[in-house]
Amino acid sequence: MTAIKPSSHITEIKSALARADVSGTLPELPKSITDWLAQLVLLDGVPLSYLVPEPDLLPTESLRFFYLDSNWLRRLIDGALSIGLSSSLDVGVLLATYEDTVLESLSKLSSVRAARRGLTATIEATDETPTTITGFLLRSRVVSGWPGMEVAAYADPNGRPLTLLRLDRVNSDIMLGLFMGVPSEVRFLEPPEGLHFGVIPQAGEPIVYLRGLGYGDDPAGIQILPAVAGPLVERDAATGVLNISGSVDSLKAALKTAGAWSEGDPFTSAEFAIQMTRGAGLQIFQWSS
Amino acid sequence: MPSIPVVRESGTDLEPGQIRFYEAAKPPLVAGEYKVSAQQTVNGLDDGQTTPQYDLEMPFSVTAPRFTLPAETVQMTYPPANAAGAFDNALANIVLRDKTLPWNRTLDGSIPPEDSVSPPWMAVLTVTAGELGIPDTVQTPAPTVSGTVRDLTAPGTGILGPSLTGLTAADLSQPLIYLDLSADLFTAVAPSSDDLAFLAHVREVNTGNKEILGLKEQGFYSVLVGNRLLRPGAVNYHFLVSLEGFQTSLPPNTIPSSCTKVRLAVLAWWRVTATASIGNFIEIMQALPDTGGVSLPATAFTPFTGGDVCPVSGPTTPTQVAGQALDLGYAPLESTMRIGEHATAWYRGPAAPVPLGKDPLGPYLRSDAAMRYDPATGIYDMSYAVAWEIGRLLALTSNAMAQSLYQWRRSATQSLLSGARQASLHGPLSRTTDAFAKPTQDTAKASRQALADVLGSLDLSGALVGGKVPRRVARNLVSPVAPAPGLLSVEENDRLATDPDPLSSLLAAVLAP
Incomplete structure (x- = not known):
């Protein structure tokens, strides 16, 4: 038996497998495998200590943005596909179909979360290969x-x-x-x-940020900018019980100072509700590329 | 992102997602006993003297829920019942489907003047489990007591009940649930009579295509708001109670000293666990840069190719080398080499602080091949080898994945073999080149040769022609990996270099970096 030139061999495997008469009958890669690999690429099951090898890399109260290393992910796939390789023919099949397997798995990334939320039908897997995760x-x-x-x-x-x-x-x-x-x-x-009623503690005192009521120039329901604090009055700071009518007077005074309310305008439970409805906090991290 | 005002001024239609607040929704008549009187006076009778008068009275009553609420009345509560979370700095509220319910009655049972809004007759009281004197868990049995209206109006000595009017004997035997609060606690947490008017309002919502405030349907809802911030680190109980008949007992008035308890009709109640105070969401987020720090992605998108740890032409001092590796997200970890030596190796997880390009290497058939060696420093980078091992272990732990991969591979090899047999018997079924040429002895032979190439060390060409069972050629392959320092012995390296096995040369070619 003669030795085959190594350099040409992988090409021959690929071209042979690419031929319709040989590979036309190759069964399609089952969906369950690519689905599983897509989850793997999203680091499903990868232990936390392998994501963050040193606790100091992610101290308490910290936020770290990162790029996913595509080479690392491919090695993850290599390892997963390496199980049960029992013959050189298996290796040939693996090598010839490797790139397709990876690409097909990557194309399913966006459907993994959708599928978990039960939205399989609404989000289709895109053909475009993700460049960066x-x-x-x-x-x-x-x-x-x-x-x-x-x-x-x-x-x-x-x-x-x-x-x-x-x-x-x-x-x-x-x-x-x-x-x-x-x-x-x-x-x-x-x-x-839980859009609800609540206060913002500021230096131990409860406040709300005032919203317009449709009087003056301030549109109803929109926070007055720059933010104006409306102090609230507590009946007893130890129990957290609010003095509602006292708070109403305090809010009226603050609104009057801000020019969003004047004597004679109504201030009922509806106006009070607008001031006390607590918006959800939104923290934005922004950077320019 | 467009922001639409969630509050709309009157006179306009609400758009989806908008909400309109009203002071109150007044019922045409508050609950009570009424009568319609008709009076007819007849004038101009022949006698010119008498003007007879006829009277008709028809009594009727307006009813409204008083001691219990129909089950479907409560639309939602905040915080959700039995929830646990950071609810400090929040006020409890309950949303009712009946928009006029809070104004269907008055505190003292009187009929309010036409042009005024009476305070609501119900309120949300918030008390902690500790104040109720019950265990601080949500598994505790209900703190309320089942009874009848009679228990409420005649509570016994030392207990203050509401002073109610217009109760019939049938009313008195109606079931209800009530709560006994200590008088001091009631005075501390109950809203004052001035507060009450601000603690109920009506919302009109257009939920459009999304759920808003937990309201799934459009329309009007009445909302009752608590007057007490939830206490952190405790189970908070919220009671929607009827304050009818307590108009003289609300703060700033005091409870008569002869009474130590107040008995309240409970229309609804729920409890939540408010976790220990951790502060404000925004405050914690804004403190991140000062505490653990925030690292944003490197902005300049210049991928590092190949993921090299330490380029030879780069840092020269050990400190520089280490500093650069740390900047790239590597952590120095102890590594046990195969020969038993303990060394330091670099490891980086999949999360890199810098963008990385795709290297052209792989796939690897074993993890050792994915080790990187930096000759300049003599330190290994184990990142990709570790990734490989994790992938393999995860695949092995997934039964379904392992089985379907095995079955797919098996059917793939079988279809390759059957394709090869077909080719040997009938010639190629189709060809990528020269598609219309007649199959000849030559093309069939070429096809068999190509398949033999495919099948590597299996000498299938003879088997296909002669019908012999293929026999595996003995191999002395140790490792197909290209020599790497410290990984293979000298003997292994030599053997690898001279191995005549085509598979080993094949893999060596594929896997050589």
């Missing part, structure tokens, strides 16, 4: 304190949203988010499902 690791009390926190990433100032590939708590206080593409703005939004 980015993400963040947030280690903070907000992760444990606000379980429904929303995260949105935008590619440019025009607000083109990036697909959220993954948003999971990997630990009680560590959140991992992955985006398709490089964001120029990432927004962290306090869970809005």
Whole structure:
């Protein structure tokens, strides 16, 4: 048996497998495999200590944005596909179909999260191969304190949203988010499902930021800018019981100073509700590319 | 992103997602006993003297929920019942489907003047489990007591009940649930009579195509708001109570000293766990740069090709080398080499602070091939080798994945073999070049040769022609990986270099960096 020139061999394998009479009967890669690989690429199951090898890289109360290393992800796929290689023919099949397998898995990334949310039908896997996957690791009390926190990433100032590939708590206080593409703005939004009445503690005193009431030049329901604090009155600071009628007088005085209310304009429970409705906190991280 | 005002002034239609607040929704008549009187006077009778007068009275009553609420009345509560979270600095509220309900009655049972809005007759009281004297868990049995209206109006000595009017005997035996609060606690947490008017309002919402404030339907809802900020680190109980008949007991009035408790009819109640105060969402987020720090992605998009740790033409001092590696997200970890030596190796997870280009290498068939060696420093970079091992371990832990991969590969090799047999019997079924040429002995032979190439060390060409069972050529392959310092022994390297096995040369060619 003669030795085959190494340099030409891989080409021959590929060309032979590319021929219809040989590879036409190759069964299609099952969806379950590419689905699984897509989850793997999104670091599903990768232990936290392998994402953050040193605790010092992610201290408490920190936020780290990062790029996903595509080479690292390919090695992850290499390892996963390496199981059960029992013959050189298997190796040939693996080598010949490797690139297609990887590309097909990557094209499914955007449907992984959708599928988990039960939205398989609405979001189709795109053909375009992702160029860059980015993400963040947030280690903070907000992760444990606000379980429904929303995260949105935008590619440019025009607000083109990036697909959220993954948003999971990997630990009680560590959140991992992955985006398709490089964001120029990432927004962290306090869970809005509880739009409710509340106050903002400022130096131990409860305040609200005043909103317009439709009197004067201030449109109703829009926060007066620059922000004007409306102090509230507590009946007893120890119990947190508010003196509502006292607070109403205090809000009226602050609104009057801000020019958004004047004596004679009504101030009823409706106006009070507008002032006390607490908007969801929004923290934006922005940078220019 | 466009922002639409969520509050709309009157006289306009609400757009989806908007909300309009009203002071109150007054019922045409508050609950109570009424009568319609008709009076007819007849004038101009023949006798010119008498003007007979006829009277008719028809009594009727306007009813409204008083001691209990129909189950479907409550639309939602905030915080959600039995939820746990950072609810400090929030006020509890309850949304009712019946828009006039809070104004259907008055505190003292009187009929309010036509042009005024009476304060609501119900309120949300917030008290903690500790203040109620019950265990601080949500598993505690309900703190309320089931009884009848009679228990409320005649509570017994030392307990202050509401002074109610217009109750019939049938009313008195109606079931309800009530709560006994200590008089001091009631005085501390109950809203004052001036406060009450500000603690109820009506919302009109157009939920459009999204859910807003938990309201799934469009229309009007009445909302009752608590007057007490939730206490952190405790189970907070919220009671929607009827204050009818307590008009003289609300702060700043005091409870008569002969009473130590106040008995309230509870229309609805729920409890939540407010976790220990951790502060304000925005404050914590804004403090991130000062505490653990915020690192934004490197902005200049100049991919590092190949993910090299330390370019030879770069930093020269050890400090520089280490500094650059750390900047690139590497962590120095201890590594146990195969020969037993302990060394320091670089490791970086998939998260890199800088954008990285795709290297042309791989796929690797074993993790050792993915190790990187930096000859300048003599330090290995284990990142990709670790990634490879994790991928393999994860695949092995997934039964479904391992099985379907194995089955797919098996059917792939079988279809390759059957394709090869077909080719040997009938010639190629189709060809990428010279598609219309008649199959000849030559093309069939070429096809078999190509397949033999495909199948590597399996000498299938003989088997296909002669019908012999293919026999595996013995191999002395140790490792197909290109020699890397410290990985293979000298003997192994020599053997690898002289190995006549075509598979080993094939893999060496594929895998050589």
